[in-house]
Amino acid sequence: MTDTVTNAVATRDTGPGPMVKQYQQDFSDVLPSHIEPKQWVRLAQGALKKGKKVRGPDGVTRTELEVAALNNPGVFLASLLDAARLGLEPGTEQYYLTPRKVKGQLEILGIVGYQGLIELMYRAGAISSVVAECVYSGDRFEYRPGIDERPVHEIDWDADDRGQLRLVYAYAIMKDGATSKVIVLNRAAIEQIKTKSQGSDSEYSPWRTNESAMWLKSGVRQLAKWVPTSAEYIREQLRAHRDIAAEIAPTAPATHTPVDVSHLPEADVFDAELVDHDTEPPAQP
Structure with a gap:
C-alpha cells in the first residue's frame, strides 16, 4: 500500500473513481473473504x-x-484501506467518508459508524442482538443497576417533539439469552x-x-x-473444542479414529476495541 499512496499522487487527473478501481487488488488483499471486492469497490466509487x-x-x-480525495489521495486511499481491513461498507452508516478542512483544504477522513461497530460485534458469533437507543427529555426511562436486567424505555410516539x-x-443479548452489561451515558459523559x-x-x-448518531456510537x-470480540471468542471456541478432543482421545479404543480438529476455523483479527477514531481529527459519526 506504500506504493499505492506514492503512485496515487501521479494519477490525480484520472479522478477518484478510477483511482479506487486502480487499487482494487490492494483492497481485495485485506477484505474479509465473505465480501466481494468488485461490489465493495463499486460501493466506494458511488x-x-x-x-x-x-x-x-x-x-x-x-x-x-x-x-477531498483528489486533494490528498494518500489519506483517501488509507481511509478506504481501513474500511476494507474491517470489512465495512465505505460511504454508509457502517463507515463514513467525511470531508474535513486541513490548512484550508478539503481532505477525506474515514470514520467507523455505530452500525459498523455493531457489525463487528455480530461477527464474533456470541451475541444474538444489540439494542442501542437515544433517550429524549420527553421519554420515560428507568434502569436500576443490580436490580433491573434491562432498561425500561417508554416513548410517546404521538408526540410532535420528544x-x-x-x-x-446500549446492551447486547447473548446467544444464551443473557444480557450483557448495560451502558448508560448522560449528556455530561457525551460532552x-x-x-x-x-x-x-x-x-x-x-x-x-448527525448528533444522535454520535451519541449512539459513543454508547456502542x-x-x-x-x-x-471475534478474535477472543473464536479462540475460546477453538480451545474448548481441543480440550474436549484431548479428553476423549485417551479413553477411545485403539481402533477408534482420533478426533480431527484441523477443520475448525482460525481466529479472525477483527477486534472492535482496536477501532479508535474518536481521537483523530475531526469528530466522527
Whole structure:
C-alpha cells in the first residue's frame, strides 16, 4: 500500500473513481473473504458521488468528497484501506467518508459508524442482538443497576417533539439469552467524549450534522468493551473444542479414529476495541 499512496499522487487527473478501481487488488488483499471486492469497490466509487457540489482547484465542479480525495489521495486511499481491513461498507452508516478542512483544504477522513461497530460485534458469533437507543427529555426511562436486567424505555410516539437528547444506552443479548452489561451515558459523559474529539466544532463534523448518531456510537463503543470480540471468542471456541478432543482421545479404543480438529476455523483479527477514531481529527459519526 506504500506504493499505492506514492503512485496515487501521479494519477490525480484520472479522478477518484478510477483511482479506487486502480487499487482494487490492494483492497481485495485485506477484505474479509465473505465480501466481494468488485461490489465493495463499486460501493466506494458511488459514495464519492454523494453530497454537495463544489468547484475544485482545477476548475472542474465535483462533489466535496471527490475534491477531498483528489486533494490528498494518500489519506483517501488509507481511509478506504481501513474500511476494507474491517470489512465495512465505505460511504454508509457502517463507515463514513467525511470531508474535513486541513490548512484550508478539503481532505477525506474515514470514520467507523455505530452500525459498523455493531457489525463487528455480530461477527464474533456470541451475541444474538444489540439494542442501542437515544433517550429524549420527553421519554420515560428507568434502569436500576443490580436490580433491573434491562432498561425500561417508554416513548410517546404521538408526540410532535420528544424534546432534547438526554441519555444514550446500549446492551447486547447473548446467544444464551443473557444480557450483557448495560451502558448508560448522560449528556455530561457525551460532552467529555465530544471534547476529546478534535474537529467536533467543524462545519463538517457529524457532531453537528448527525448528533444522535454520535451519541449512539459513543454508547456502542463503550459496550464493545464488555462483549466478546471475534478474535477472543473464536479462540475460546477453538480451545474448548481441543480440550474436549484431548479428553476423549485417551479413553477411545485403539481402533477408534482420533478426533480431527484441523477443520475448525482460525481466529479472525477483527477486534472492535482496536477501532479508535474518536481521537483523530475531526469528530466522527
